[in-house]
Structures are given as structure tokens and as C-alpha cells.
Amino acid sequence: MRDEIREITTQETLSLRQRVLKPFLREDQCVNPGDDLITTHHFGLFYDGKLVSVATFLLESHPDFPAGLPYRLRGMATDVSYQGQGLGQKLLRHGIEHLRQKRCDLIWFNARIKAFPFYEKLGFLYHGPLFEMKDIGPHKVMYKHLIPR
Numbered sequence: 001m002r003d004e005i006r007e008i009t010t011q012e013t014l015s016l017r018q019r020v021l022k023p024f025l026r027e028d029q030c031v032n033p034g035d036d037l038i039t040t041h042h043f044g045l046f047y048d049g050k051l052v053s054v055a056t057f058l059l060e061s062h063p064d065f066p067a068g069l070p071y072r073l074r075g076m077a078t079d080v081s082y083q084g085q086g087l088g089q090k091l092l093r094h095g096i097e098h099l100r101q102k103r104c105d106l107i108w109f110n111a112r113i114k115a116f117p118f119y120e121k122l123g124f125l126y127h128g129p130l131f132e133m134k135d136i137g138p139h140k141v142m143y144k145h146l147i148p149r
């Protein structure tokens with residue numbers, strides 16, 4: 001296998017977050033509230049040993065979605081040289097399956113317009129209007145209900 005997915009630390013996510021998602025910030029400014037909580041899961045996909053895709057799931061509710069165990073996806077990023085090869089999708093599927101096993105029943109997040117097709121392919125739905133996020137651009141809430149086993 002050339003690719004391997006495993007849980008990583010907040011620190012390990014920062015370089016890809018900074019380079020791919022927030023190039024206008026320093027790496028240390030790419031830490032999000034809750035990153036170091038015990039309930040937070042950071043997943044990384046390693047390709048030939050190099051970390052090329054990251055995703056973080058935080059235990060966080062959304063006011064419009066009643067849920068028993070809701071998780072918010074943040075910091076979904078694939079290294080530009082590795083995009084479009086199915087790696088981000090593989091990582092996200094892995095994270096969702098991991099959370100489903102833990103009885104998570106909702107995944108939601110704020111999606112950038114450019115990433116809409118990526119999330120649609122995974123069955124995520126839109127909620128509410130487009131809204132602007134400073135320095136980044138328009139976003140929409142996307143979500144998916146999971147049926148806990």
C-alpha cells in the first residue's frame with residue numbers, strides 16, 4: 001500500500017492547513033479552538049510516508065440540527081500536488097466511518113464554494129444561504145446525518 005491513514009496531532013495538521021487553506025496566516029495561527037480536546041480527531045493520509053491530506057473532526061453541535069453526537073469537520077486539505085487523486089475522499093470516508101462506529105449521528109461543516117463538488121460526491125447536503133468568511137470567500141453549511149450502528 002502506498003497510502004496509509006492514521007490519527008495525527010494538531011501540530012502535524014498545521015503545515016497543510018497553512019499551505020492549502022490559509023496561506024495568508026502563519027502556521028501557528030492555523031490552530032482552531034478545540035483542536036487539542038480529547039474528543040477531537042485529526043486524521044492524516046500519508047502517501048509514501050509523506051503527509052499529504054488532513055481532516056479534523058470536532059465534537060460540536062449546529063443550532064439547526066438536533067443530534068446526539070454531532071461532529072464538525074474542519075481543516076480538510078490535500079497537498080496541491082496530490083489533489084484530484086481520490087486521496088481526500090479516502091481520508092474523509094475513513095474519518096466518517098471511524099466516527100460512525102463511535103455513534104456519531106451528524107457531520108456538518110462550512111464548505112468553500114470550490115469544494116462543493118467534492119462534498120456532494122460524498123452525499124453531503126446544503127443548508128441555508130451562502131455566507132462570507134473573511135479572507136477566504138463564500139461558504140455554505142453542508143451536512144450529512146449518519147445512522148449510528
Ligand SMILES: CC(C)(COP(=O)(O)OP(=O)(O)OC[C@H]1O[C@@H](n2cnc3c(N)ncnc32)[C@H](O)[C@@H]1OP(=O)(O)O)[C@@H](O)C(=O)NCCC(=O)NCCS
Nearest residue numbers: 076077078083084085086087088089111112114115117118
Ligand atoms: C477539496 C479537497 C480537500 C479535495 O481533496 P482531493 O484529494 O483533491 O479530492 P479527491 O481527489 O479525493 O476528490 C474526490 C472527488 O471529488 C472531485 N473533486 C475534488 N475537488 C473538486 C473540485 N474542486 N471541483 C470538482 N470536483 C472536485 C474529484 O474529481 C473526485 O471525483 P471522482 O470521484 O469523480 O474522481 C482539495 O482539493 C483541497 O485541499 N482543496 C483546497 C482546500 C479546500 O478547499 N478545502 C476544503 C475547505 S471546505
